[in-house]
Amino acid sequence: MLSPRVPDLTSLELLLAVDETGSFGQAALRHGVTQPAVSARLARMERQVGVRLLDRGPRGARVTREGALLVVWAREVLAAAGALDAGIASLRADHGTRLRVAASLTVAEYLLPQWLVRLAAEHPETAVSLEPVNSAEVLRRVRDARVDLGFVEGPDVPEGVDSTVVAHDELRVVVAPSHPWRRRRARPLTAVELARVRLVQREPHSGTRTALEGALRTALTAAGEDVDLAPPLLELASTSAVRSAALTGAGPAVLSALAVADDVRGGRLVALPVAGVDLRRALRAVWPRGVLPAGPARDLLGIAGRAGETG
Structure with a gap:
């Protein structure tokens, strides 16, 4: 001193x-x-x-x-x-003029656009680079300090980073109107049925697939069921691709409610009830451990948090 x-x-x-x-x-x-x-x-x-x-x-x-x-x-x-x-x-x-963001595909496609519009209105001098990747890759880039802020899906608090919940989401089991399951809207699917069916799914380590597999295993354990999860019918690398496959009747799919809301309202997809499986999940902002978000990262984090409170 x-x-x-x-x-x-x-x-x-x-x-x-x-x-x-x-x-x-x-x-x-x-x-x-x-x-x-x-x-x-x-x-x-x-x-x-x-x-x-x-x-x-x-x-x-x-x-x-x-x-x-x-x-x-x-x-x-x-x-x-x-x-x-x-x-x-x-x-x-x-x-003050550059912000690097990585986000899971669901967040990047359905939530970040509106957040970035608000950021541009409040801080027009800020240039943003956005990298849409799966949740596992978001975490890698945050831990390696390749981005200033990340957004991930999933039920667990990620290790090796600091995080906060900015929004909530729920997964939906959806089928095309031509699928035989469309008649099951009055009789919920069980964890065993959902575990045994081959689904149109995202790639391994995506936030959506990780959340679904974790929810199913938790439900099966609670019910005392020893059931292996069926392999995917199709494995696709984006939410849009899974949605398109479901629309064409390829098979049941599990997607974010954000991704299928318009299709369900329009009757292009049918959302099925599920009993005994908690398909809710938190959407989190993540950043390098011990480094508080500053500048544009702090501003975007505040916008996301306010939107989550009112959304």
């Missing part, structure tokens, strides 16, 4: 100005203050340091021997402070 004898930077700047101009008045003009203010501040600094720094006379002022030494040291301190100031300005300029 610095001792109380160390002067502040402004006082050091005024001392240098008096040394260079030989005048309190000229130092005052250079810094946009009054001459008495310069004189009072330097007198206070002399009391703080404990030695006389200036010889004052009718023709101006000049530094003492002790003052000359302090001037040399002050130049080094002020040069370092100037470099620090420039570095901070560079960081703020870079951080």
Whole structure:
């Protein structure tokens, strides 16, 4: 910790100005203050340091021997402070105009567009790069500090990152109107039935598939059922592809309620009830552990949180 004898930077700047101009008045003009203010501040600094720094006379002022030494040291301190100031300005300029985001496909397609519209309205100077990938890849990029903020799906709190819930979602079992299961809307599917059927699914490690498999295993264990999960009928790399396959009647699919809401309302897909399986899930923002989101990342996190509260 610095001792109380160390002067502040402004006082050091005024001392240098008096040394260079030989005048309190000229130092005052250079810094946009009054001459008495310069004189009072330097007198206070002399009391703080404990030695006389200036010889004052009718023709101006000049530094003492002790003052000359302090001037040399002050130049080094002020040069370092100037470099620090420039570095901070560079960081703020870079951080204030660029935001790197990775998001799971469901969040990237159905939630982030509206959040980014609000961010652009509030902070038009911010340029955003968005990488839509599955939840496992989002976490890798956040842990490697390749992005400033991530959004993932899934039932568990991710390891190795800090996170907060920004929204909630629920998975829906959907079929085309031509599928035989359409008549089951009055009789819910059970965990065993859902585990045994081959579904149109996302790829392994996607948030949607991980959430479904976790919910099914939990439900089967609670019911005392020892049933292996059936392999997928189709494995597709995007929510849109799974939805399209379900629309064409390829087979039952499990998708976010966000992704199928319009199709269910329009009768293009039929949502089936499920008993004994908790298909709710949290959508989380994630960021590198121990590094609080700042700048545009903090702004986007706030927008997502407010939208989740009102959505």
